[in-house]
Amino acid sequence: MLIKLPRYNDILPSEITPREIASSRRVFLQGLATAPLLASVWSASAFANEPASRLRLMAQRSAKYSVADKASSFTDTTTYNNFYEFGTDKGDPALYAGSLKPRPWTIKIDGEVKKPLTLDIDALLKLAPLEERLYRLRCVEGWSMVIPWVGFPLSELIKRVEPTGNAKYVEFTTLADRAQMPGIRSRVLDWPYTEGLRMDEATHPLTLVTVGMYGQILPNQNGAPVRIIVPWKYGFKSAKSIVRIRFTEAQPKTSWHVAAPDEYGFYSNVNPEVDHPRWSQATERRIGEDGFFTKKRKTLMFNGYPEVASLYSGMDLRKFY
Amino acid sequence: MTLHAARLIHLKRAVFVVALLPLITYLWLAIHQALGANPIEALTRASGDWTLYFLCLTLAMTPLRRITKQNWLQALRRMLGLFAFFYACLHLITFIWFDHFFDTVEIWRDVWKRPFITVGFTAFLLLIPLAVTSTHAMQRRLGRHWSRLHRLVYAVALLALLHFWWMRSGKQNFGEPLLLTVITLILLTARVASATQRWIQVRTSLADSRGAESR
Numbered sequence: 001m002l003i004k005l006p007r008y009n010d011i012l013p014s015e016i017t018p019r020e021i022a023s024s025r026r027v028f029l030q031g032l033a034t035a036p037l038l039a040s041v042w043s044a045s046a047f048a049n050e051p052a053s054r055l056r057l058m059a060q061r062s063a064k065y066s067v068a069d070k071a072s073s074f075t076d077t078t079t080y081n082n083f084y085e086f087g088t089d090k091g092d093p094a095l096y097a098g099s100l101k102p103r104p105w106t107i108k109i110d111g112e113v114k115k116p117l118t119l120d121i122d123a124l125l126k127l128a129p130l131e132e133r134l135y136r137l138r139c140v141e142g143w144s145m146v147i148p149w150v151g152f153p154l155s156e157l158i159k160r161v162e163p164t165g166n167a168k169y170v171e172f173t174t175l176a177d178r179a180q181m182p183g184i185r186s187r188v189l190d191w192p193y194t195e196g197l198r199m200d201e202a203t204h205p206l207t208l209v210t211v212g213m214y215g216q217i218l219p220n221q222n223g224a225p226v227r228i229i230v231p232w233k234y235g236f237k238s239a240k241s242i243v244r245i246r247f248t249e250a251q252p253k254t255s256w257h258v259a260a261p262d263e264y265g266f267y268s269n270v271n272p273e274v275d276h277p278r279w280s281q282a283t284e285r286r287i288g289e290d291g292f293f294t295k296k297r298k299t300l301m302f303n304g305y306p307e308v309a310s311l312y313s314g315m316d317l318r319k320f321y
Numbered sequence: 322m323t324l325h326a327a328r329l330i331h332l333k334r335a336v337f338v339v340a341l342l343p344l345i346t347y348l349w350l351a352i353h354q355a356l357g358a359n360p361i362e363a364l365t366r367a368s369g370d371w372t373l374y375f376l377c378l379t380l381a382m383t384p385l386r387r388i389t390k391q392n393w394l395q396a397l398r399r400m401l402g403l404f405a406f407f408y409a410c411l412h413l414i415t416f417i418w419f420d421h422f423f424d425t426v427e428i429w430r431d432v433w434k435r436p437f438i439t440v441g442f443t444a445f446l447l448l449i450p451l452a453v454t455s456t457h458a459m460q461r462r463l464g465r466h467w468s469r470l471h472r473l474v475y476a477v478a479l480l481a482l483l484h485f486w487w488m489r490s491g492k493q494n495f496g497e498p499l500l501l502t503v504i505t506l507i508l509l510t511a512r513v514a515s516a517t518q519r520w521i522q523v524r525t526s527l528a529d530s531r532g533a534e535s536r
Binding site for chain 1: 358359422427434435490493
């Protein structure tokens with residue numbers, strides 16, 4: 001029997017929002033005309049792990065920054081996660097991230113900047129127009145997904161804080177709260193989780209301050225309420241649940257590099273030619289698509305984002321892995 | 322205590338079925354697409370885990386028999402050992418099939434290049450002679466060399482554990498490898514202790530008989 005599953009792209013909001021709620025949302029919206037944030041909607045969800053009430057985000061799909069690949073399913077992308085603050089098993093974040101409180105949330109932007117900022121999450125959402133971008137996500141472990149993120153370029157935020165001449169790097173810090181994150185009790189990594197980018201990587205138009213996925217605010221397990229997405233680097237470079245963005249002169253200490261310097265470098269660009277010491281990075285398995293009877297697909301240089309190559313011209317990418 | 326031959330056969334059959342349950346469960350889950358977002362990884366991990374569990378169970382039989390004096394436990398040792406080999410084969414198949422899709426050049430390159438895989442593969446190779454010589458006929462033919470050969474199982478267990486530690490070193494999630502290592506070390510110590518005890522017994526009895534001769 002052939003069961004046609006609706007693809008993410010096929011669903012129109014009108015098809016999934018009950019009429020009476022859609023109209024009440026319209027009323028609600030009239031009082032929210034300036035906010036890019038839409039409304040709390042009851043979505044008749046087919047996914048068990050999806051909370052009944054979700055905040056939908058209004059965002060235009062950016063054709064320029066979206067890949068042609070098929071989007072992964074919401075179920076796969078929200079149940080197969082690496083988010084060690086909630087446990088090291090990939091099922092743990094979906095199970096335990098319910099204790100994370102993504103609102104109220106403030107994010108501090110400081111360091112080598114002329115105008116440091118402390119922003120409430122809802123103010124951050126209004127900082128720049130939100131757009132939807134379908135990006136590939138390649139995990140260092142050898143699997144990949146394709147996710148429609150919602151956010152705006154990090155460069156928009158960087159412009160507002162006016163980095164000084166000393167700002168060479170950007171450091172992202174994830175929340176590390178024992179009360180909200182059961183995984184913090186383990187010593188898997190030095191908490192808080194920190195990641196970083198070089199300034200030119202941070203200002204690259206692909207680097208996205210991400211507040212949503214699949215047209216909704218980020219589920220907790222995916223890094224609510226705000227994370228960074230750097231699609232040409234291995235997934236762990238894209239820090240989740242960010243509480244601080246700091247501009248520095250020295251290269252930030254990044255968590256995985258500190259934990260295993262010979263396995264994870266600062267750059268960690270997706271590169272099929274540079275193996276992880278314990279496995280090859282030449283191929284990957286696309287979650288939800290590549291099954292038992294298919295060969296793994298070839299991993300693309302910079303995860304198929306060749307436009308970033310110029311950032312690394314003249315660099316030995318074997319040395320700076 | 323001894324167990325009736327007929328009852329032992331029933332017991333063996335029951336253990337056989339129970340030992341197949343992990344395989345059946347995972348096949349059922351795979352068919353019903355209930356293995357999560359990455360079913361292939363789930364199968365690879367499960368087959369590796371069960372290889373280690375059966376290795377530990379196999380190693381536990383002799384010390385358990387000595388402690389409990391339940392001699393029929395010995396009769397289960399071979400079957401459990403063969404199940405360890407069986408799950409190791411499945412684990413290797415997931416590697417050959419799912420990881421490399423039968424690309425032999427790539428497989429060999431991986432085995433040579435990555436110590437983590439080299440160690441796991443060596444453990445598998447060492448299991449082969451043990452499986453081959455597991456029959457009664459081979460046991461008789463090899464005589465006392467048989468038990469010497471089968472001490473290789475300790476090397477297999479240690480290599481398999483190293484493989485497991487290495488695999489987990491990325492996540493630094495050493496709970497399970499640690500538990501299995503502790504169990505294996507306890508079992509190893511039990512064997513060394515009883516071997517030493519027997520050696521002392523042999524020596525004292527030798528000394529006694531010499532003493533008797535000289536008198």
